[in-house]
Amino acid sequence: MHALIEFPSPFPEEPGVVRLLEPPGSDIEALRARLRDGSYGRPFVLENGGLRALHFSLGYVQSVMKISDPCALQLGYAQRMTAFLLFNPRPRQMVMIGLGGGSLANFCHRHLPGTRLAIVEIDADVIALREQFCVPPDDERLQVIHGDGADFVRDHPGRIDVLMIDAFGPDGVAEELASFEFYERARGRLSASGVLVMNVAGNKETYARHVERLLTAFDDAVIAMSVREDGNYILFAFRDASFAPRWKFMRAIAIELQKRLRLDFPGFAQQLERGQALRLAQRLSA
Incomplete structure (x- = not known):
């Protein structure tokens, strides 16, 4: 304590x-x-x-x-980051870079009992506050690691089904987590159906170069979702560059997830489908 x-x-x-x-x-x-x-x-x-x-x-x-419900996601951007469940409802191995207040950690630990979750946080003070935010103690399913997220991904021995990056600090995303080399390495660590989920925010000019690096490293297999109430964007990047979401089938998954998790997954699916359509249109007009 x-x-x-x-x-x-x-x-x-x-x-x-x-x-x-x-x-x-x-x-x-x-x-x-x-x-x-x-x-x-x-x-x-x-x-x-x-x-x-x-x-x-x-x-x-x-x-x-x-306080009365620590696993409930209060912020719009955090809710939308869970849209990875539309692509992989039952990930086996998940890595989260950035503990923060632990809202996503609490959510995933409660609702994904079959998932092993490793959380990497570079700030020891943030980890020291984990009990204030009801982050469960480490166990066989959850591990909070004090370290550098880029180093962890580089050294990770196995495959990652979901790599979630929510590591903003006062000065934005750490450069080590926004380099082309990191994104390329991250793609190599993902499983065949793996997905990287990243929160970006702030001035568009500040993060535009990070987005371009991500697009290059993932061969444009990226879908963006805006979070108007928070001013954020959530990016979903897929290991398989030829991955084509089955949107009609996904609607059934979204309804089931909405019933179980009480979040607007049908709305998330619609946003993602519009995001892919916009990206395809931009690619064809380029």
């Missing part, structure tokens, strides 16, 4: 309480000032109204958890 201190939120626009990984007896007023001016430099917890959020700064919410 890591030491945490708690005090009322210093942010007038965000009431509640904050929790910090600081020892008892710390200078609360100095910490409040650093939180307000953005110089604190470590992840912290902000809790209010039944929700608990992981922040790197007030303006950057990494994850949100409903």
